[in-house]
Amino acid sequence: MTLSIRSWKTVLASVFAASLSVTGCSNADESTTSSDEPQSEPQPSATEAVDIATDTPAGEESQRIVDLLNAEEDTTAEDWEASLHPSFTEDVSVEELVELFNQNLRPAQPFTVTNYEGGDRQAVTTLTSPISDPLDMTVTLDTDALITGLFFGPSTDG
Numbered sequence: 001m002t003l004s005i006r007s008w009k010t011v012l013a014s015v016f017a018a019s020l021s022v023t024g025c026s027n028a029d030e031s032t033t034s035s036d037e038p039q040s041e042p043q044p045s046a047t048e049a050v051d052i053a054t055d056t057p058a059g060e061e062s063q064r065i066v067d068l069l070n071a072e073e074d075t076t077a078e079d080w081e082a083s084l085h086p087s088f089t090e091d092v093s094v095e096e097l098v099e100l101f102n103q104n105l106r107p108a109q110p111f112t113v114t115n116y117e118g119g120d121r122q123a124v125t126t127l128t129s130p131i132s133d134p135l136d137m138t139v140t141l142d143t144d145a146l147i148t149g150l151f152f153g154p155s156t157d158g
Contacts, residue, residue: 049112055134057145058123062116065139065150066125074102097150105152108132115157117124126157 017107052066053059061083066152068075077094084094092100108129117128121141136156
């Protein structure tokens with residue numbers, strides 16, 4: 001199922017608009033499970049940052065996106081063009097994605113990764129911010145490691 005451009009804009013804008021309270025966090029770390037299974041561990045602390053397991057394509061891309069969210073400079077189309085599958089850009093143009101990141105998500109930085117669960121082609125990363133509620137970022141990739149899905153929504157952790 002694909003979302004229309006309006007749906008993506010609404011989802012991302014509402015995520016930022018609804019994220020004005022102090023964050024709560026959870027924690028997970030790398031696991032030694034098979035790369036086809038989500039990697040997660042029990043959550044020991046409510047405030048600890050965790051590392052994203054970058055030994056999978058989904059983990060590597062998730063870390064790249066977190067780095068873009070936390071960068072000093074706004075993200076640009078060049079940051080995204082080589083990473084997005086054509087089916088993704090049919091629904092949301094690169095320019096619209098850049099605008100949504102720069103206007104609706106990045107103002108809540110810095111983001112801290114407080115939970116990560118991922119396999120080879122899909123990952124969910126929980127992001128917390130000093131000025132927003134926790135967000136779950138879901139990244140889905142095709143077999144060539146191109147983004148076919150990217151979703152930010154209220155965290156289901158905790």
